[in-house]
Amino acid sequence: MRFLRDRGRRAGFTLLEVLVALAVMAIAGTLILQLFAANLRSISVSADVTAASARADARLRELLADVRPAERTWTETTDDGYRMDVSMAETLAERTEGLPVRMMEVSLTIRWTAGGRERSLELKSMKLVDRMLQEDRV
Numbered sequence: 001m002r003f004l005r006d007r008g009r010r011a012g013f014t015l016l017e018v019l020v021a022l023a024v025m026a027i028a029g030t031l032i033l034q035l036f037a038a039n040l041r042s043i044s045v046s047a048d049v050t051a052a053s054a055r056a057d058a059r060l061r062e063l064l065a066d067v068r069p070a071e072r073t074w075t076e077t078t079d080d081g082y083r084m085d086v087s088m089a090e091t092l093a094e095r096t097e098g099l100p101v102r103m104m105e106v107s108l109t110i111r112w113t114a115g116g117r118e119r120s121l122e123l124k125s126m127k128l129v130d131r132m133l134q135e136d137r138v
Helices: 004-012 015-065 131-137
Strands: 072-077 084-091 101-114 117-130
Touching: 015 084, 015 101, 015 117, 117 131
Parallel strands: none
Antiparallel strands: 072 084, 084 101, 101 117
């Protein structure tokens, strides 16, 4: 009879062991949920940057396709809230002085608001322009 009583006491977990196990599981669960929430925020920011980058890249390609770009600076605003600051300027003029081409630097900064903060991304590129075509424009 004594054997059955001792075995009955040792067969289960104590209340303290159960509480400690629950506390450890609760802490682990909380940490996993915090990591999940942080990843969702990162995905949201990444999606915003990807969309802005695609829009800026498309506009930059349009600018680079222009056969006769002029030196100027301007700002464009899109219907979906993006603002683009564009600058086209001749660069390395002393190095291309005797050449039949001119080097133009195209700089495009796209700005947008996400999560109450203004974000921006800058793209830069260079373009060789035929000097004769450039002079015909003037």
